Amino acid sequence: MTAERSIAQSIESSIREDQAHEAAENSKFGFIVFLLSESVIFLSFFVGYSVFKTNNADWYPPGVDHLETREPLINTIVLVSSSFVIYVAERYLHDKKLWGFRVFLLATMAMGGYFLFGQAVEWSNLSFGFTSGVFGGLFYLLTGFHGLHVLTGILLQVVMLGRSFIPGNYDSGSFGVEATSLFWHFVDVIWIILYVLIYVWQ
Amino acid sequence: MTNAPVEAIDVARRQPYPGAPDNWKRFFSFSTDHKVIGIQYIVTAYIFFLIGGLLSMVMRGELITPEADVVDRTVYNALFTMHGSIMLFMWTFPVLVGLGNYLVPLMIGARDMAFPRLNAVSFWMIPIVGILMIASFFVPGGPSQSGWWAYPPVSLQNPTGNLINGQVLWILAVAISGVSSILGGVNFVTTIVRMRAPGMTWFRTPAFVWSVLAAQLIQLYGLPALTAGAVMLLFDLTVGTSFFAPERGGNPVLYQHFFWFYSHPAVYVMVLPVFGAFSEILPVYARKPLFGYRVVAVSSLLITFISGLVWVHHMYASGTPGWMRILFMFTTLLVAVPTGVKVFAWVATIWGGKLRLTTAMLFALTGITNFVFAGITGVMLGSVPIDIHVNNTYFIVAHFHYVIYGTIVFGIYAALYHWFPKMTGRMYYEGLGKLHFALTFIGTTLCFFPMHFSGLMGMPRRVASYDPEFAFWNVLASLGGFLLGISVLPFILNVVSSWIQGEKAPNNPWRAIGLEWFTTSPPPVENFEEIPVVISPPYQYGKNQPLIENQSEIVPADGVTT
Amino acid sequence: MKLRPILAISAFVAFLSIASFWTAKQAYSWFPPQASAESKLYDELFSILTGIGTFILLGISLVVLYAMLFQRAGKYDFTDGPHIEGNTTIEILWTATPLFLVLWIATYSYQIYDAMAIRGPMELVHLHNPVEMQAAYAVPLDEVKPQLPTENIDVTAKQWAWIFRYPDRNVTSTELHLPVDHRIHLSLHSEDVLHGFYVPAFRLKQDVIPAKTIDFEFTPIQTGKYRLRDSVYSGTYFASNQADVVVESQEDYDRWLAMAANQTPSEAYNPAAEEHQRIARRNVVRGWKTVEPAPPPVVNFAPKHEPTSSPT
Ligand code: HEA
Ligand code: HEA
Ligand code: CUA
Numbered sequence A: 001m002t003a004e005r006s007i008a009q010s011i012e013s014s015i016r017e018d019q020a021h022e023a024a025e026n027s028k029f030g031f032i033v034f035l036l037s038e039s040v041i042f043l044s045f046f047v048g049y050s051v052f053k054t055n056n057a058d059w060y061p062p063g064v065d066h067l068e069t070r071e072p073l074i075n076t077i078v079l080v081s082s083s084f085v086i087y088v089a090e091r092y093l094h095d096k097k098l099w100g101f102r103v104f105l106l107a108t109m110a111m112g113g114y115f116l117f118g119q120a121v122e123w124s125n126l127s128f129g130f131t132s133g134v135f136g137g138l139f140y141l142l143t144g145f146h147g148l149h150v151l152t153g154i155l156l157q158v159v160m161l162g163r164s165f166i167p168g169n170y171d172s173g174s175f176g177v178e179a180t181s182l183f184w185h186f187v188d189v190i191w192i193i194l195y196v197l198i199y200v201w202q
Numbered sequence B: 001m002t003n004a005p006v007e008a009i010d011v012a013r014r015q016p017y018p019g020a021p022d023n024w025k026r027f028f029s030f031s032t033d034h035k036v037i038g039i040q041y042i043v044t045a046y047i048f049f050l051i052g053g054l055l056s057m058v059m060r061g062e063l064i065t066p067e068a069d070v071v072d073r074t075v076y077n078a079l080f081t082m083h084g085s086i087m088l089f090m091w092t093f094p095v096l097v098g099l100g101n102y103l104v105p106l107m108i109g110a111r112d113m114a115f116p117r118l119n120a121v122s123f124w125m126i127p128i129v130g131i132l133m134i135a136s137f138f139v140p141g142g143p144s145q146s147g148w149w150a151y152p153p154v155s156l157q158n159p160t161g162n163l164i165n166g167q168v169l170w171i172l173a174v175a176i177s178g179v180s181s182i183l184g185g186v187n188f189v190t191t192i193v194r195m196r197a198p199g200m201t202w203f204r205t206p207a208f209v210w211s212v213l214a215a216q217l218i219q220l221y222g223l224p225a226l227t228a229g230a231v232m233l234l235f236d237l238t239v240g241t242s243f244f245a246p247e248r249g250g251n252p253v254l255y256q257h258f259f260w261f262y263s264h265p266a267v268y269v270m271v272l273p274v275f276g277a278f279s280e281i282l283p284v285y286a287r288k289p290l291f292g293y294r295v296v297a298v299s300s301l302l303i304t305f306i307s308g309l310v311w312v313h314h315m316y317a318s319g320t321p322g323w324m325r326i327l328f329m330f331t332t333l334l335v336a337v338p339t340g341v342k343v344f345a346w347v348a349t350i351w352g353g354k355l356r357l358t359t360a361m362l363f364a365l366t367g368i369t370n371f372v373f374a375g376i377t378g379v380m381l382g383s384v385p386i387d388i389h390v391n392n393t394y395f396i397v398a399h400f401h402y403v404i405y406g407t408i409v410f411g412i413y414a415a416l417y418h419w420f421p422k423m424t425g426r427m428y429y430e431g432l433g434k435l436h437f438a439l440t441f442i443g444t445t446l447c448f449f450p451m452h453f454s455g456l457m458g459m460p461r462r463v464a465s466y467d468p469e470f471a472f473w474n475v476l477a478s479l480g481g482f483l484l485g486i487s488v489l490p491f492i493l494n495v496v497s498s499w500i501q502g503e504k505a506p507n508n509p510w511r512a513i514g515l516e517w518f519t520t521s522p523p524p525v526e527n528f529e530e531i532p533v534v535i536s537p538p539y540q541y542g543k544n545q546p547l548i549e550n551q552s553e554i555v556p557a558d559g560v561t562t
Numbered sequence C: 001m002k003l004r005p006i007l008a009i010s011a012f013v014a015f016l017s018i019a020s021f022w023t024a025k026q027a028y029s030w031f032p033p034q035a036s037a038e039s040k041l042y043d044e045l046f047s048i049l050t051g052i053g054t055f056i057l058l059g060i061s062l063v064v065l066y067a068m069l070f071q072r073a074g075k076y077d078f079t080d081g082p083h084i085e086g087n088t089t090i091e092i093l094w095t096a097t098p099l100f101l102v103l104w105i106a107t108y109s110y111q112i113y114d115a116m117a118i119r120g121p122m123e124l125v126h127l128h129n130p131v132e133m134q135a136a137y138a139v140p141l142d143e144v145k146p147q148l149p150t151e152n153i154d155v156t157a158k159q160w161a162w163i164f165r166y167p168d169r170n171v172t173s174t175e176l177h178l179p180v181d182h183r184i185h186l187s188l189h190s191e192d193v194l195h196g197f198y199v200p201a202f203r204l205k206q207d208v209i210p211a212k213t214i215d216f217e218f219t220p221i222q223t224g225k226y227r228l229r230d231s232v233y234s235g236t237y238f239a240s241n242q243a244d245v246v247v248e249s250q251e252d253y254d255r256w257l258a259m260a261a262n263q264t265p266s267e268a269y270n271p272a273a274e275e276h277q278r279i280a281r282r283n284v285v286r287g288w289k290t291v292e293p294a295p296p297p298v299v300n301f302a303p304k305h306e307p308t309s310s311p312t
């Protein structure tokens, strides 16, 4: 009797695990689908930007003839490298080394924070605003919308960091971390295109 | 795909069926059961159908005479704007999502959608959208009056100067509905790709599921473009950017591209599930397999693909250069090919069958002939020179009501009748159903057929007043419109009374082949006692072959599950 | 043996063909008069498409109707129909035929469009490359009277009025006068929102886009008075934004231009402004706040009444 029950219980728990695994796989698939869809918003903005730029005669607002690229370039390098840092963090988690994970995740957050800070400094030094013609609008729309994504990424990382202090949280899988990392790579790739469009193509 | 049954959990899971005494409350709660959510969607959407229809009744009242006399012009303009917006965003999309929600997990043998909680969140955004739409009638300046396209610069003209105005509320509503649809899209695609029952390969998946997949993929690639356009429009309207404001260097035509890049494919988001419903319903009442099932299934995806390449046919007469007009004419006309494949397949399905003309079958068959008519006027519109004359006339209004009402609403009615016993556990009254059908068919023809002629004569759409030469056709259309208004009464009567006290439905009243019919009516909370294992393609009518493993034990010959 | 189905199908196709031919002929009567060269091309194309469409629609509907009437299951017949899953030959046939048909329709439509040579806007993205669309417009339609010069007219649309300017004579008018059998070249402008230049009797329309000039060409071939309608929804008084188009002989046209040039500009009748004031005078508020109509245009030739063109 007890033997039967314990067998039943172990079957049940293994099924539960199966289902949890299944659910995580579904979540991952769904998240990728979502990111693909999200990238179309950026794509639309980029196409819009290109159409405007090729179409409008006076592109920059009066008094502006080009954009400073040096600080944004440093910013770019920081953000892009952080993609590698979060990858390292993920490896540590995979090897169940929680402290390594936490350290590198913190580093990623710091780099993302630096990027946002740099962006804020750049914005405050610009001579044109959101309503300064089509270019002004697009510049703030694109960088702002991307910045929101960076912020979201950092918040996700904060949550993942917090969760790492719950004992055993990542034992049965780490979908949340994978998603956060995927999102971060996504935000990076978007930035590269954005940088090329706005800063390189002047 | 291991939806393994767990006896121990199962007992706790088995809750009372909908219909049990205290059970209606579930429909007003944050339920995560896809069947509850499906019905929530359908009922909510139908209420908005009545509201949208009521607005069109006032419009038809205005249009029965040439002068602008029944309502003020601003009111008329608000009416058609809100009629179009409510009908599309609050009726057609939600009701089809509801049907998909109800049917897809059952048809693929899953216990629920992939993300039940997300599903509920998507649904509960819909009432919010509705409240925003309705609220806009009560803000100063009234609701949006720029048509459902919200083309700038008209949509940027803000006569009241208020920050909160009808147009802003409209954009917010559309944006929220977009978020809800994207989340829904993610949910559907994940569910369909990953949760089909063991043995259900792609070519054993019902055509309805294929068509839902095809439709939801459109949502995923199209909606973000509309969102981008809407965000820019909102900034133009509220903070004074100039993306689409021509006097400040903006480009209003670009908005049209953003809008139609989504809103053209959106018409296929609406029609594809209906195609799917036709493909399910015809074999059942003709007792024959779906003719050319694989091609029908794949053509849905083909339509998804082509429909992303044709949006400029709504802008032939706009700021569109000649080469673009011609290019998009070719892509547009190509859509007729995969669509035609479906139509011919349906006809071949019923041909030589043993037809039973139930209400569902009548709606499905006339829906198809209405669609062929609408498709043919669509092909005419796709031809650039033809469109240049009839663009923005009542010919367009006729074309799209023939698809949207004659096909989609007919298809939705067909689906609702067909699956009504499954959803409610009750049979509907055939007589009332037939009456509903007759009124709807006559009303549709009388209302929308004459519009072709006023359109060809040159009557523009979106006018509160028109020249007397168009009066004859408009009187006919208005009478047809009022008849359509009346036609909903037998339907509502039928649904309400049979849901409350109709005859109890057996599990498989139509002797259909399909997983959803192999469970109880209505299905238990987790759909199946045991996840079925699929062993053959769908629609094996006329061939004594079971669809699932151990079918004869699970589903006894009389169709009642033990 | 096999003769019966063949005969039946032939009879069916013959019936469809006759019915389609008849409907195609009917199609000509659905339109306003053919007042432009383009309208002749248009009506012919429409008639052909109507014929094809009737054939397809009637063919499918009759088959469905036949099945509904004669292929019903008996009341107590619960057996299934024959198990037919498909037929590759037929499926290829009904994929290929529509494919060729629509390609043919598209090609033929392209030729018609080309022959109309209505110009229209240039590309949205101005790439500054020399490969312009001009080549496509090489075949002017007015080969009938190629000796007559093209007439240039500026058209301005606003909320809610149409103003026509004849730059050579410096005449402005709220009624569009056109010399018959001339190629007409319009430059379309808008002062505020999108409008649409649409004359049903010409079967032509072109959206008018603010901050952009759009060229538009056609050839009127029949004298008479026709109606010009705004075709792109432009706000509250959109429906009343109409004007008369007068197509007249060269002599009448010249006489009219000379007469108009001698008139001092005065205020034209403007339905939108008129109606707006009427509403303002009433103290019952029925509608919502609207964009104010522009003041009535002040032009040389200023009719003091609504458009009067006779019903189609
Ligand atoms: C909801 C569904 C829906 C569907 C399915 C369609 C289907 C089609 N539509 Fe329609 N359409 C609308 C909804 C829909 N439309 C709406 C809402 C608008 C107006 C929006 C607005 O302005 O407010 C519109 C407007 C619209 C326009 C713009 C007109 C204008 O504003 O000037 C055009 C132009 O090309 C067009 C074309 C087509 C075509 C070619 C199809 C094709 O998909 C049809 C294909 C089907 C068939 C052809 C029939 C079956 C095929 C056969 C039997 C094979 C043999 C046939 C041939 C070889 C011809 N539609
Ligand atoms: C799913 C979409 C859908 C549906 C179902 C309908 C249904 C109907 N529509 Fe349409 N319509 C559109 C989508 C739709 N429409 C769109 C997108 C536009 C374009 C808008 C634009 O230009 O921006 C449009 C525009 C449009 C116009 C053109 C307006 C203009 O350009 O000026 C007209 C004119 O006749 C019209 C009429 C009708 C009629 C008579 C019905 C009838 O079928 C409706 C029948 C009515 C009912 C079934 C409900 C009856 C309800 C009651 C009797 C009251 C019950 C009361 C309560 C419970 C409170 N519609
Ligand atoms: Cu177009 Cu130069």
Ligand SMILES: [Cu+2]
Pocket: B263, B264, B265, B267, B311, B313, B314
């Ligand atoms: Cu379209």
